[in-house]
Amino acid sequence: MKMFFDFLPVLLFFIAYKMYDIYLATGVLIAASFVQTVGHRVIRGHFEKAHVITLALVALFGGLTIALQDDLFIKWKPTAINWLFAVVFIGSQFIGEKTIIERMMGGNLSLPRMVWMKLNVAWAIFFIILGALNIYVAFSFDTDTWVNFKLFGLMGLTFLFIIAQSLFLVPHLKDSQTEDNDSTTS
Template sequence: MKMLFDFFPVLLFFIVYKTVDIYAATAVLIAASAVQTFGHRMVKGSFEKSHVITLVLVALFGTLTLALHDEVFIKWKPTAINWLFAVVFIGSQFIGKKPVIERMMGANITLPSNVWTKLNIAWALFFIVLGALNLYVAFSFDTDTWVNFKLFGLMGLTFAFIIAQSFYLLPYLKETEKTD
């Protein structure tokens, strides 16, 4: 359910792009990101950091897209977000006692510290690759192809990565079950 909520603004962007144009879709993306961020705050009582970061970048790149009437800015937004997340994941290897992935998932599963480190690095590399792929598609293909990739390609790659991560973690999760 959370993942669907997280993709809500992108889905609305896609629908409005297909029915109107990139500029209307960008305006809807800004509004939907704001609703998502503040809606989470109203329901859960706190802001989710990833929503706030996304909202700031959507507002920045979206406003530039609308003000300058140039779609190149909104095409950079997924790369900026993914690369910023990569920097956070890499930085967490050196700042604090735990990598960010352990801070996010550690309450739900127990893993050896070297596995948390490998998982954290894998996510950082994944975000770097997603950012690079976004730029490749955005500037090698037409806008329609990029919008399709933004929704289906990035989401599909994320699901595939999560499934691969699950297979990687499976032996450790079985170990935890045996010791409980």
């Protein structure tokens, strides 16, 4: 359900684009991102940082797109978000005791420090690649192709990356469960 809620603004953008144009779709994206951010606050009692960051960038790039009637700004938004997330993931390697991925998933998984670091770097590289792919598609193809890529390509690649991450974690989960069982039987 959370994944659907997170992708809802992009889905609404896609629908509005297919029915109208990039400028109305951008307005829908801004409004949906605002509702998503505030809705999360109302339902969960706090703002989710990723939603707030996304809303700020959507409002900035989307506002410029609408005000200047130039779709290049909204095409840059996915790259800006992905590269910002990459910087946060890389920075977390050096700031604090835990990487950002460990802070996000550490309550559910017990992994060795080196595995957390590898996972964190993998996410940073993934975000860099997504940003670069977005630029390639945005500036090499027409807007219709870019909108399709934004919904289906970026979501599909994210889904595949999560599957790859899961496969990477399987051997470490067995080791972690063995260690947990050993410590409870001692």
